[in-house]
Amino acid sequence: MREFVQEAFAYAGLDWEKHVKISERYLRPLEVDVLIADASKARTKLGWQSRIGFRDLVAIMVDADVEAAGLQPRGQGKAILEEKIGHWNRWHNSVTRVVQAVSGQASQH
Numbered sequence: 001m002r003e004f005v006q007e008a009f010a011y012a013g014l015d016w017e018k019h020v021k022i023s024e025r026y027l028r029p030l031e032v033d034v035l036i037a038d039a040s041k042a043r044t045k046l047g048w049q050s051r052i053g054f055r056d057l058v059a060i061m062v063d064a065d066v067e068a069a070g071l072q073p074r075g076q077g078k079a080i081l082e083e084k085i086g087h088w089n090r091w092h093n094s095v096t097r098v099v100q101a102v103s104g105q106a107s108q109h
């Protein structure tokens with residue numbers, strides 16, 4: 001999680017340590033220090049190959065959240081998604097629907 005937060009804040013041009021507090025009470029007692037995913041089984045059995053790496057994914061996610069908040073994103077995430085997938089609009093519409101659904105549910109409670 002720390003790596004994701006560091007990368008997301010770096011992409012946004014912010015120092016994560018100035019904006020994030022880590023509370024010991026939210027840490028799991030037997031937390032694993034390092035978790036590393038292995039996509040080799042998906043590659044072998046399904047022929048699946050990742051088209052987007054970690055840093056690119058962070059840029060896409062940060063830009064989508066910034067745009068969903070009505071702000072102007074940096075734009076690298078959109079460019080990465082259009083280059084590698086070709087469907088920023090599809091992603092944007094998906095994110096927008098989720099944000100609208102959550103907003104609607106929140107206003108009903």
